[in-house]
Amino acid sequence: MQVNLDSWYTPEVDRKTLKELSRRSDVDGIRHVIIYFSALLIGGILAYVTWGSWWTVLWFFIYGNIFAFSNSIQHETNHGTFFASPRLNLIFWHISSFMSAFEPIRWKWTHFVHHSYTLHTKNPYDFEIQVTRPADVVAFFLKFIPFGGLLTIHKSFHYVHKETIMHALGIVTPVLQQTVPAEEQPKAVWWARVYVTIWLATIVLSVVTRSWLPVLYIILPNFYGGTFLTLCGLTQHAGLAENERDHRLSTRTVILNPVLSFLYCRMEYHIEHHIFPLVPCHNLKQLHEVVKDQMPAPRLGLISAYREIVPAVIKQGSDAAYCIQVQVPA
Amino acid sequence: MNNGEWHQVCAADDIDEEDVMGFEYNGKYYAIYRLLGDNFYASDGLCTHEQVKLADGFVFNGCIQCPRHNATFDVKTGKAETPPATVDLRSYRAEKRGDKVFVLLN
Numbered sequence: 260m261q262v263n264l265d266s267w268y269t270p271e272v273d274r275k276t277l278k279e280l281s282r283r284s285d286v287d288g289i290r291h292v293i294i295y296f297s298a299l300l301i302g303g304i305l306a307y308v309t310w311g312s313w314w315t316v317l318w319f320f321i322y323g324n325i326f327a328f329s330n331s332i333q334h335e336t337n338h339g340t341f342f343a344s345p346r347l348n349l350i351f352w353h354i355s356s357f358m359s360a361f362e363p364i365r366w367k368w369t370h371f372v373h374h375s376y377t378l379h380t381k382n383p384y385d386f387e388i389q390v391t392r393p394a395d396v397v398a399f400f401l402k403f404i405p406f407g408g409l410l411t412i413h414k415s416f417h418y419v420h421k422e423t424i425m426h427a428l429g430i431v432t433p434v435l436q437q438t439v440p441a442e443e444q445p446k447a448v449w450w451a452r453v454y455v456t457i458w459l460a461t462i463v464l465s466v467v468t469r470s471w472l473p474v475l476y477i478i479l480p481n482f483y484g485g486t487f488l489t490l491c492g493l494t495q496h497a498g499l500a501e502n503e504r505d506h507r508l509s510t511r512t513v514i515l516n517p518v519l520s521f522l523y524c525r526m527e528y529h530i531e532h533h534i535f536p537l538v539p540c541h542n543l544k545q546l547h548e549v550v551k552d553q554m555p556a557p558r559l560g561l562i563s564a565y566r567e568i569v570p571a572v573i574k575q576g577s578d579a580a581y582c583i584q585v586q587v588p589a
Numbered sequence: 590m591n592n593g594e595w596h597q598v599c600a601a602d603d604i605d606e607e608d609v610m611g612f613e614y615n616g617k618y619y620a621i622y623r624l625l626g627d628n629f630y631a632s633d634g635l636c637t638h639e640q641v642k643l644a645d646g647f648v649f650n651g652c653i654q655c656p657r658h659n660a661t662f663d664v665k666t667g668k669a670e671t672p673p674a675t676v677d678l679r680s681y682r683a684e685k686r687g688d689k690v691f692v693l694l695n
Contacts, residue, residue, distance in 0.1 A: 277647075278608075278647045281647050281649075281654075282649070283649075338659055339659050339671065340659065345671075367672065368673070371638075371658050371673045374657060374658060375639060375657065375658070440675075535656075536656075536657070536658070536659065537646065537647065537654055537656055537659055
């Protein structure tokens, strides 16, 4: 497989500046996980102490949404850029992979493909396309609703839990076959079996203790708490062009408020992340400032982003070729 | 690795400490690295994963990071340290002579 980096659009950036921005930091990563897991713990405790009252619904919603943002840590540790220390990256990669139900070997390799061939639909296929075409408009809107994704699981070919169970059973799915090297596939199956075993143990614990709490804390947060992660995550590419070698046409940068930006690990600067994946998430805001004159204007907030995404996805439901036309600086 | 000819590649000052530069010779792409001081090393210039130019990446802690997927290679040995690269880079001897840098190429 050959990737000619020269044929992808790359903005002008002073090399020394880019190198400084690419420098990793344990301090930034450790500060992030301390704040993140503290917030998760507080949300979890408040959900527990209010158990039996309606307040618990609110606190589990908050806990679940914080929990689901473990996916952002998974993504950054997958790149190996969240910490300077490889060991810290590895530890939190495994923790966050389990929390987000992203079996780590599959997602490591599909993410390599995603960065080489962002939103490419053939040779090879980017298995991380979030809204495939023609768009299933109902499925698109269900993604934002707690447990909504389950209603269309029969249509989803890489719904994470379903896929992990298939891998645990030894079924070689297309994503495993096409993106994970043969020598790595047994590792993916092994990790899938570990995940499914823990999920089953959690369900057994819930049954034995006659309590919903184990599954509410460990398995279900990704089902009932994915709303804000999905709101952030679908801004990355939804409605934009496929099969382009210019990330400005296939990818979107959005300016988020500080709370979502933190939880989302600065991935709202998504064009910048795709063009320069060596830059740790902690430095993406600075990178954005350096390159913004060469980028399309970012969408200012989620509402602004969805004002262009929703009509585009609805149109893509009947016109698979449609995409948003992005104005890039000359 | 001792068979071959020494080729002048660049001036020593062309590369900063802990940096990399690419060069072509006989239609093949190579990378030359400078670690702290006047320690120069050379290797094949394309990542063994997907043939991306390593000179577009950065040298940190004695390793070159591929700019596309963050595969890292030990600059001194060419050893592939992190995935997605699983195949080592071929290394070549490099020396500073005066203010020039030479690489022994086959």
